[in-house]
Amino acid sequence: MTVRKVRVRFAPSPTGPLHIGGVRTALFNYLFARRHGGDFIIRIEDTDSGRFVPGAEAYIIKALAWCNILPSEGLTADGKIAEQPDARNPHAPYRQSQRKALYRQYAEQLVESGHAYYAFDTPEALNALRKEAEEKKETFTYNCKVRTQRPTSLTLPAGEVAARLQQDTHWVVRFKMPENRDVRMHDLIRGEVTVNTSTLDDKVLWKAADGLPTYHLANIVDDRLMDISHVIRGEEWLPSLPLHYLLYEAFGWTDTQPEFAHLSLLLKPDGKGKLSKRDGDRLGFPVFPLAWKDPLSGELSRGYREDGYFPEAFINLLALLGWNPGTEQELFSLNELVNLFGLDRVIKSGAKFNPDKAKWFNQQVLRTKSNEELAQLYQVELRERGITAADDYVTQVCGFIKERATFVGDFWELSAYFFTAPTAYDEKAVKKYWNPKTLPLMKVLATVLAAIEPFTKENIAHAVHEWIASNSLNMGAIMNAFRLCIVGASKGPDLFEIAALLKKEEILRRINSII
């Protein structure tokens, strides 16, 4: 028996920016593909022209690239959705709107085989039926009971059907949902699921109005054509799984029908419901990988990248939302995730997103970065602040502060005194460590410091300790007052380290500037 090559796809709809739930779905697909040496395909499902949002497709590609979730198929060398077939992209185009011509024959095949039919309802008529049902506190379902009452190829004479197909531009192809059949399905995460078809409706598969298929048809056809082995997607698709099973059956494609895995949803950190765009603004954390400006409303949404997250941290936290390796390890590189990932350890229940833990992941990743690398990132902000500092100097500063930071964005707050003398002094610290006797002592300290040569951490420590001891001074009082002069607050790394890095002249200047 030959084992089918693993081929999975991430199939977003370009109706807006990808949110973190979508990134997680992409990640799980990517990890699964790489774990099994398979292909990870990106396909754009843009069959709803009405919801197209300019820039969304480019955003999705950029966001995945930032996360290092790189498709092995579907993109050209310069990172665009492939439109022409080549060795890497044999199934191009990968944008469903460009595959338009291909779907109609499949819809018609189902009509011919009796699994689907033409329906000529006007939108107005359907709305009226919905309203009518609503008044009776029922939900309108287009099913076996209503299809016999409507103008369809099932009820109209053949001649009229042919005529309407010619004249009417709003007809659709509907799936003829079998009556009262138990559809037994298998989900890799949830196990067996059975649904009776009597609760399902005759879904529209293809619309003459725009000549495009709906999701269900396009999805099944493309997954077949692209030889997809596993469909890993969000839980919101579980209710339409019976339809998809029935479609494979109707086409006679059950031999290559993919296996399905439905991922639980990401939920709001507080309250109820699935995580939405609004929660981010409300609770102060990003729900998008990259910042996004809505082209219509101009509304700005923040992104993980812009908020200072490392992509490694972002991926790490997403991977652990709904999956774990069964060990107590929590920090993983992308390659480690690839080696450990399996659908068998994906959790069934929804996960509330926890912004606090997201920060913790970033802090952990930040610590693994070299001082040199952090200095490069910090230099960007320093330049913006009009500060010129040598790489070597900034590197040393980063070494001092990186364990105190969660984001590179915290660096300035933690280390401004390395670049400019304090202009304000922390009130609480002043109250605690400064009294009328302090200033004269600091002036004496300045003369002690002035005599130190060379001005190294060791020498400063030695001289200051000696001075304190020989004059029976209070170590804590002196050191804290000294720190206040240099840092302006009661914080920061070893004061002798700071002093040595800042150099003698600057230290004396800062002490002597206090009057």
Next chain:
RNA sequence: GGUCCGUUCAUCUAAGGGUUAGGAUACAAGAUUUUCAUUCUUGUCAUAGGGGUUCGAAUCCCCUACGGACUACCA
């Protein structure tokens, strides 16, 4: 309303019939430090409820409650 899915500390989760129900985040306390942070130690906190099955249930079954998704000519 109907259909389907789910339910272990506040949160993410481990435990696949036998554990003092483990870890992480957050929170709190203590230790360390010239300060802040780090680090270390400790602590508070969970099997939704009710029935079964079993010598034994977080784990298997049923009911209830709660949560979620879906219920479009959207995806």
